[in-house]
Amino acid sequence: xxxxxxxxxxxxxxxxxxxxxxxxxxxxxxxxxxxxxxxxxxxxxxxxxxxxxxxxxxxxxxxxxxxxxxxxxxxxxxxxxxxxxxxxxxxxxxxxxxxxxxxxxxxxxxxxxxxxxxxxxxxxxxxxxxxxxxxxxxxxxxxxxxxxxxxxxxxxxxxxxxxxxxxxxxxxxxxxxxxxxxxxxxxxxxxxxxxxxxxxxxxxxxxxxxxxxxxxxxxxxxxxxxxxxxxxxxxxxxxxxxxxxxxxxxxxxxxxxxxxxxxxxxxxxxxxxxxxxxxxxxxxxxxxxxxxxxxxxxxxxxxxxxxxxxxxxxxxxxxxxxxxxxxxxxxxxxxxxxxxxxxxxxxxxxxxxxxxxxxxxxxxxxxxxxxxxxxxxxxxxxxxxxxxxxxxxxxxxxxxxxxxxxxxxxxxxxxxxxxxxxxxxxxxxxxxxxxxxxxxxxxxxxxxxxxxxxxxxx
Amino acid sequence: xxxxxxxxxxxxxxxxxxxxxxxxxxxxxxxxxxxxxxxxxxxxxxxxxxxxxxxxxxxxxxxxxxxxxxxxxxxxxxxxxxxxxxxxxxxxxxxxxxxxxxxxxxxxxxxxxxxxxxxxxxxxxxxxxxxxxxxxxxxxxxxxxxxxxxxxxxxxxxxxxxxxxxxxxxxxxxxx
Numbered sequence: 001x002x003x004x005x006x007x008x009x010x011x012x013x014x015x016x017x018x019x020x021x022x023x024x025x026x027x028x029x030x031x032x033x034x035x036x037x038x039x040x041x042x043x044x045x046x047x048x049x050x051x052x053x054x055x056x057x058x059x060x061x062x063x064x065x066x067x068x069x070x071x072x073x074x075x076x077x078x079x080x081x082x083x084x085x086x087x088x089x090x091x092x093x094x095x096x097x098x099x100x101x102x103x104x105x106x107x108x109x110x111x112x113x114x115x116x117x118x119x120x121x122x123x124x125x126x127x128x129x130x131x132x133x134x135x136x137x138x139x140x141x142x143x144x145x146x147x148x149x150x151x152x153x154x155x156x157x158x159x160x161x162x163x164x165x166x167x168x169x170x171x172x173x174x175x176x177x178x179x180x181x182x183x184x185x186x187x188x189x190x191x192x193x194x195x196x197x198x199x200x201x202x203x204x205x206x207x208x209x210x211x212x213x214x215x216x217x218x219x220x221x222x223x224x225x226x227x228x229x230x231x232x233x234x235x236x237x238x239x240x241x242x243x244x245x246x247x248x249x250x251x252x253x254x255x256x257x258x259x260x261x262x263x264x265x266x267x268x269x270x271x272x273x274x275x276x277x278x279x280x281x282x283x284x285x286x287x288x289x290x291x292x293x294x295x296x297x298x299x300x301x302x303x304x305x306x307x308x309x310x311x312x313x314x315x316x317x318x319x320x321x322x323x324x325x326x327x328x329x330x331x332x333x334x335x336x337x338x339x340x341x342x343x344x345x346x347x348x349x350x351x352x353x354x355x356x357x358x359x360x361x362x363x364x365x366x367x368x369x370x371x372x373x374x375x376x377x378x379x380x381x382x383x384x385x386x387x388x389x390x391x392x393x394x395x396x397x398x399x400x401x402x403x404x405x406x407x408x409x410x411x412x413x414x415x416x417x418x419x420x421x422x423x424x425x426x427x428x429x430x431x432x433x434x435x436x437x438x439x440x441x442x443x444x445x446x447x448x449x450x451x452x453x454x455x456x457x458x
Numbered sequence: 459x460x461x462x463x464x465x466x467x468x469x470x471x472x473x474x475x476x477x478x479x480x481x482x483x484x485x486x487x488x489x490x491x492x493x494x495x496x497x498x499x500x501x502x503x504x505x506x507x508x509x510x511x512x513x514x515x516x517x518x519x520x521x522x523x524x525x526x527x528x529x530x531x532x533x534x535x536x537x538x539x540x541x542x543x544x545x546x547x548x549x550x551x552x553x554x555x556x557x558x559x560x561x562x563x564x565x566x567x568x569x570x571x572x573x574x575x576x577x578x579x580x581x582x583x584x585x586x587x588x589x590x591x592x593x594x595x596x597x598x599x600x601x602x603x604x605x606x607x608x609x610x611x612x613x614x615x616x617x618x619x620x621x622x623x624x625x626x627x628x629x630x631x632x633x634x
Contacts, residue, residue: 006471006472007471007472007599008472021599022495022598022599023598023599026495026597026598026599027598148530148534154538154539155539156534156535156538156539157534159531159534159535159550159553159554159557160550160553162556164557165556165557165560168556168557168560168561169556169560171560172560172561172563172564175564175567175568176563176564176567179567179568179570179571180567182571183571183574187495187496187597190597191495191597191598193597194593194594194595194596194597194598195594195597195598206583207583210575210580210581210582211580211581211582211583211584211585212580212597213493213585213587213596213597214493214494214495214496214596214597215491215492215493215578216480216491216492216493216494216498216501216502216504216505216507217491217502217505217507217578218578218580219494219497219498219501219502220497220501220502220507220510221510221512221574221577221578222497222574222578223497224510224512224513224574225512225516225570225571225573225574228512228513228516228566228570229567229570229571232516232520232563232566232567232570233563233567235559235563236560236563239556239559239560239563243556246556443495443496443497444496446495446496446599447496447497450473450496
């Protein structure tokens with residue numbers, strides 16, 4: 001054998017442990033899908049969440065039959081859990097594209113082993129988010145009226161309405177995220193096709209791999225397309241939640257009508273999205289033994305993003321309070337005070353505890369390196385962000401301009417069914433994804449092995 | 459000389475060998491295809507790939523999405539279904555921007571994916587190289603170079619000699 005013709009072996013570069021080769025890293029990740037049998041824990045979680053998913057869909061059928069009256073919404077609080085859940089889920093669905101696109105453009109190497117499952121998380125969360133406005137419609141069977149299509153009524157959507165912008169932003173976001181995810185998957189599907197042992201798997205993965213072979217010209221076009229898709233998805237990350245926030249900010253309701261809303265919503269989206277990445281990554285690396293690829297460095301970096309975005313969220317809360325008082329507008333001042341001391345004050349202070357106080361623990365390296373602590377913090381941040389979305393939606397509506405129009409929102413049993421049912425559906429989709437597709441990008445991990453072996457040279 | 463031949467395929471162990479093989483085969487006037495399990499920097503140039511039209515395709519897709527999106531809104535609000543709201547302009551362009559931006563990105567992204575696939579000749583159900591069992595490793599850990607047979611045929615002797623010089627582990631004649 002000629003000198004220097006051995007395949008490289010990875011060195012420890014923080015985001016990848018030492019000792020991995022092209023072959024071993026490919027087999028490790030591919031075999032999680034191809035040969036690893038589902039354990040009892042997976043089945044238990046799968047059946048539980050399948051039950052929850054069925055409850056979610058049965059509840060939707062009941063909702064369609066009976067109407068939104070099964071929820072606690074009424075005038076004046078006509079937007080309740082459904083819209084809060086929508087904003088919460090679409091926020092969670094932001095980190096995936098942020099990780100895939102923005103961190104790719106910034107050449108952040110800790111992106112490589114977490115982008116695939118974060119993108120999947122994004123797709124599932126954004127898809128579930130898209131369901132809620134439809135569920136919330138009085139006549140959900142007419143949801144397609146939001147689309148411009150030739151119709152006998154000769155009507156068009158109202159282009160000046162944020163709800164129509166929202167439809168376009170979310171439909172585009174879902175489509176582009178799906179394309180980005182699928183293009184990233186292509187080489188890995190080819191790996192699965194070539195490694196699959198049964199005929200059915202060969203055909204199934206072969207069909208979806210579209211005949212990918214990894215030719216040099218193909219890779220050149222692929223890389224160009226991928227890079228530009230990343231560039232295109234980046235403004236989309238900012239656009240989507242900004243447009244969602246305009247659903248509120250364009251209205252003149254006190255507490256909604258604020259220019260801080262777009263950046264406030266985007267920061268909150270990244271905050272909750274990264275918390276959800278941690279929530280998913282921690283069990284994932286443990287159950288599948290992926291500690292060599294999703295290292296302490298990854299958790300540490302994600303925790304730092306959570307910390308930074310928690311400060312942006314804190315700034316937004318402070319700016320909201322400041323502008324409330326600075327405006328000297330009676331209604332803006334009273335809604336601010338109402339949040340501190342009114343009927344929903346316990347939710348407000350719990351939100352501050354979860355979103356602002358708790359993440360400060362992440363200043364300590366020991367906390368960032370402690371897996372159980374990170375898991376608990378990430379869960380509570382998700383809870384806190386849900387409370388934030390709830391407060392945004394409900395607290396402004398329940399104290400409108402006229403005291404005669406004031407009223408309370410009390411969630412009903414069905415409100416909770418839809419919240420927890422959607423969470424079960426999300427987890428179920430994620431479990432199915434883990435069994436069918438590689439949770440980590442195999443092609444990019446091979447490239448990382450190559451890079452780690454050639455650089456440094458020590 | 460061998461009609462009915464796709465080419466001569468050779469397997470390599472490392473990126474460096476594949477790059478060297480691609481370069482010297484091209485220097486000798488062969489048409490080379492190089493296969494790798496991950497994108498290799500410089501391999502496109504080594505096999506003589508020029509004129510990547512992806513940026514143009516994506517730009518045109520974005521332009522079509524944006525212009526088409528704005529035109530749709532303008533046409534509906536000004537021509538097809540004008541609504542006078544307190545005398546405000548019918549062509550209220552600031553309100554048309556969110557959907558225009560979204561459709562620009564959508565057009566560019568769809569063009570990127572479809573353009574990439576079509577330019578690469580994908581999707582494709584079968585390929586002559588898939589007949590070679592060991593070619594499965596091209597998506598795992600091995601690097602392959604294929605010297606293509608052209609109309610005039612391929613001088614098998616010299617093609618094999620060149621690939622062997624570059625360190626090929628194994629070679630196959632691939633039927634077309």
